[in-house]
Amino acid sequence: MSAMERTVIVGVRLKGGDERAELASLEELKRLLETAGGLAVATVVQERVRRDVATVVGVGKVEEIADIVRREKLSSVVFDEELSPSQQMNLQELIPAKIIDRTRLILDIFAQRARTREGKLQVELAQMNYLLPRVTERFGRFEQQTGGIGTRGPGERKLEISQRRLRDRIVRLKREIEGVRHQRSLQRGNRRRTSLPLVSIVGYTNAGKSTLLNALRTSRALDVLADDKLFATLDPTTRRVKLPGGRLALFVDTVGFIQRLPHHLVAAFHATLEEARDSDFMVHVIDSANPAWPDQKRVVEEVLKTLGADTLPRLDVFNKSDVLTPAQRALARREGRLLVSARSGDGLARFLSLIETRLEVGLAQRVFVLPHNRRDLLPMIYGVGRILSEKPAPGGTRFRLKLDEKIGARFKRNCRFLRLLRNTSLMKKGGRAVSLSEV
Numbered sequence: 001m002s003a004m005e006r007t008v009i010v011g012v013r014l015k016g017g018d019e020r021a022e023l024a025s026l027e028e029l030k031r032l033l034e035t036a037g038g039l040a041v042a043t044v045v046q047e048r049v050r051r052d053v054a055t056v057v058g059v060g061k062v063e064e065i066a067d068i069v070r071r072e073k074l075s076s077v078v079f080d081e082e083l084s085p086s087q088q089m090n091l092q093e094l095i096p097a098k099i100i101d102r103t104r105l106i107l108d109i110f111a112q113r114a115r116t117r118e119g120k121l122q123v124e125l126a127q128m129n130y131l132l133p134r135v136t137e138r139f140g141r142f143e144q145q146t147g148g149i150g151t152r153g154p155g156e157r158k159l160e161i162s163q164r165r166l167r168d169r170i171v172r173l174k175r176e177i178e179g180v181r182h183q184r185s186l187q188r189g190n191r192r193r194t195s196l197p198l199v200s201i202v203g204y205t206n207a208g209k210s211t212l213l214n215a216l217r218t219s220r221a222l223d224v225l226a227d228d229k230l231f232a233t234l235d236p237t238t239r240r241v242k243l244p245g246g247r248l249a250l251f252v253d254t255v256g257f258i259q260r261l262p263h264h265l266v267a268a269f270h271a272t273l274e275e276a277r278d279s280d281f282m283v284h285v286i287d288s289a290n291p292a293w294p295d296q297k298r299v300v301e302e303v304l305k306t307l308g309a310d311t312l313p314r315l316d317v318f319n320k321s322d323v324l325t326p327a328q329r330a331l332a333r334r335e336g337r338l339l340v341s342a343r344s345g346d347g348l349a350r351f352l353s354l355i356e357t358r359l360e361v362g363l364a365q366r367v368f369v370l371p372h373n374r375r376d377l378l379p380m381i382y383g384v385g386r387i388l389s390e391k392p393a394p395g396g397t398r399f400r401l402k403l404d405e406k407i408g409a410r411f412k413r414n415c416r417f418l419r420l421l422r423n424t425s426l427m428k429k430g431g432r433a434v435s436l437s438e439v
Contacts, residue, residue, distance in 0.1 A: 004037060004038070004039050005037065005038045005039070005075055005076055006038075006039050006041050006072070006073075006074050006075060006076075007033065007038050007039065007040055007041070007074055007075070007076045007077060007078050007100075008040065008041065008042040008043070008044060008065060008068050008069065008072070008074055008077050008078070009026065009029055009030065009033065009040045009042075009043050009044070009077075009078045009079075009080065010043075010044045010045075010046070010056075010057060010065060010077060010078065010079045010080065011025070011026045011029070011043070011044070011045045011046070011079075011080040011081075012045070012046050012047075012048060012051055012056060012057060012080070012081065013045055013046070013047045013048075014047075014048060014049070014050065014051075015047060015048070015049050020292075021292075021295060024291075024292045024295065025080055025259060025260075026043065026045070026080055028258070028259065029078065029080045029102065029105075031206075032102075032105050032106065032109065033078060033105065035109050036105060036108050036109050036112065037112075038076070038078070040078075041072055041074065042068050042072065042074075044057075044061065044064065044065055044068070046058065046061045051081070053087075054086070054087065054090050055087060055090050055091055055094070056079065056081055056083065056087055056091075059094075062091065062094050062095060063094070065077060065095055066094060066095045066096060069095055069096055069097045070096065074097055075097055075098060076097050076098040076099070076100055077091075077095055077097050077098070077099055077100065078100045078101075078102075078105055079091075079099070079100070079101045079102065080102055081101055081102060082101055082102055082103045082260065082262070083099070083101040085133045085134045088101065088134060089134075102260060102262075103130060103262040104130065106258070106261075106262055107123065107126055107127050107130060107262065110123045110126070111123050111124075111127065118177075118180045121173055121176050121177050121180065122177060124169075124173055125170065125173040125174065125177060126262065128166055128169055128170045128173065129170065130262070131166060132163070132166050132167070132170070135159065135162045135163060135166060196240070196248050196249055196250050196383065196384065197249045197250070197280040197281065197359050197404075198249075198250045198252065198278070198279040198280050198281075199241075199249050199250065199251045199252070199279060199280065199281045199282070199283060199355065199359075200251075200252050200254055200276040200279035200281075200282050200283070201213060201251060201252065201253050201254060201282075201283045201285060202254050202257070202276050202282060202283070202284055202285070202300060202304065203256060203257070203284055203285035203286060203287075203300060204256060204257055204258065204286070204287065204293075204296035204297075204299060204300055205256030205257060205258050206256065206287065207256065207285045207286060207287040207296070207319060208285055208287065208319040208320055208342045208343075209253050209254070209256065209285045210237075210253055211319075211342040211343060212283075212285055212317075212319060212340075212342040213237065213239055213251055213253045214342070215342045215343075215345060215348060216239070216241045216251060216348070216352070217239045217240075217241065236252050236253060236254050236255070237252065237253045238250050238251070238252045238253075239251055239252075239253075241352075243352055243355065243356040243359075243386075244349070244352055244353050244356055245356055245386035245387065246382050246383075246386060246387050247356065247359075247382075247383065247384065247385060247386045248383040248384070249355070249359065251283075252279065254276050257299055257300050257303045258299070259295070259296075259299050261299075261303060266303070266306065276304070276307065276309045276312075277307050277308055277309040277312075279312065280312075280313075280359065281312065281313050281314070281315070281355065281358055281359060282304075282309065282312045282313065282314040282315070283314070283315050283317055283355070284297070284300060284314055284315070284316045284317065285317050285319050286316060286317065286318050286319065287319060287320055288318035288319060288320055288321060288324060288328075288332060288337070288339065289320040289323045289324060293318075297316075313358060315338070315351075315354060315355065315358065316337070316338065317338050317340055317351060318332060318337045318338060318339050318340070319340055319341065319342055320341060320342075320343070321339040321340060321341045321346060321347060322341040322343055322344045322346060324339075338350070338351065338354070356386070360386065360402055363385075363386070363402040363403060363404055364402070364403060364404075365388065365400065365401070365402055365403075366385075366400070366401060366402075366403050367398065367399065367400045368398070368399055369393050369395065369396045369397065369398050369399075370396050370397050370399060371395055371396040372395065372396050372397075374396075381399060381401070384403070384404075385401040385402055385403040385404075386401055386402045387399060387400075387401045388400045388401055388402065
């Protein structure tokens with residue numbers, strides 16, 4: 001969609017349906033249109049018992065839309081629906097403008113926003129899958145090609161060539177994306193070997209996920225794009241975050257969700273969305289300033305269930321508390337919500353403390369002595385465990401810390417030079433003094 005393309009948006013309100021949800025969907029469509037670079041100059045809503053099979057809104061409403069297009073000299077019509085290929089073809093014949101459905105609009109935004117090779121591949125695959133059945137409808141249907149009498153001719157028709165090229169491209173894209181998925185799997189394995197927990201940030205689009213990640217990162221040079229637009233970022237971004245106890249964690253910002261997220265996109269972006277499924281902990285960022293946040297929360301939970309990530313430990317965080325009224329903030333706190341403002345920093349200290357507490361479940365306490373000549377290991381020790389105490393000891397420094405047993409196993413393989421601390425007073429206190437090589 002070109003910049004500032006003038007359009008009319010069309011919605012369907014079913015009798016007996018949720019009117020509030022339908023209005024919220026239309027408002028969201030306007031935001032999507034603005035993000036794509038368009039401008040809605042008119043809105044048409046048709047109330048019906050059921051959607052029309054041929055044109056969604058019925059022939060009479062189609063004529064009204066066509067009149068608006070001619071009068072306002074509009075270039076496109078955007079439907080808040082996922083149109084079938086036949087519906088799109090019928091509408092295109094009756095309305096003198098480009099017909100765009102909700103799915104195609106979202107695909108257009110993703111195509112604009114994709115920056116990495118991986119993101120571009122995934123968007124193109126989704127576009128090809130969307131286009132394939134529409135090419136069929138536009139040019140007609142395949143003729144039977146069984147060979148023999150009556151079937152000899154000049155060869156493939158235009159439709160068959162278009163279909164074959166699309167299918168070949170889809171096969172190549174799937175092959176390349178499979179390579180991307182394998183690469184991501186290797187990257188996740190490498191992150192596991194760093195002994196740092198992985199926290200994925202999920203949420204509805206424009207809830208403030210990227211702004212939150214920027215507020216938590218350790219270096220301003222590593223800021224990610226955070227814009228007040230839907231789907232401002234598509235490619236997952238990982239940053240190291242220092243928790244209050246000194247332990248480091250990896251936070252990954254994932255692509256945002258939306259109502260009726262096109263299934264083409266869910267399938268194409270599966271390699272990216274696996275970041276959420278394979279994390280140790282999940283942070284669900286909710287836009288507390290949006291009246292429709294309960295519906296948005298439900299949409300995210302449904303997508304997570306589709307990905308098989310709904311059973312991971314999760315913390316719901318209500319962002320944008322700085323734009324709430326005092327009464328709204330008081331009500332949210334009475335209801336037990338964790339309020340933060342990624343923009344102002346309010347509530348982030350408590351948020352990180354809760355994350356640290358959740359990540360410490362199952363950690364074991366260990367005591368060891370680090371010799372003076374191996375001070376180079378201090379950054380590793382500070383990064384992978386929570387230091388409970390650090391005191392001078394004969395020949396080195398005695399540490400007591402909480403440590404993941406899996407990480408301890410790696411220390412056992414790689415840090416055998418750390419010597420055993422024998423101290424009976426520690427045993428009397430219930431502590432267990434061991435070297436890092438024994439953890």
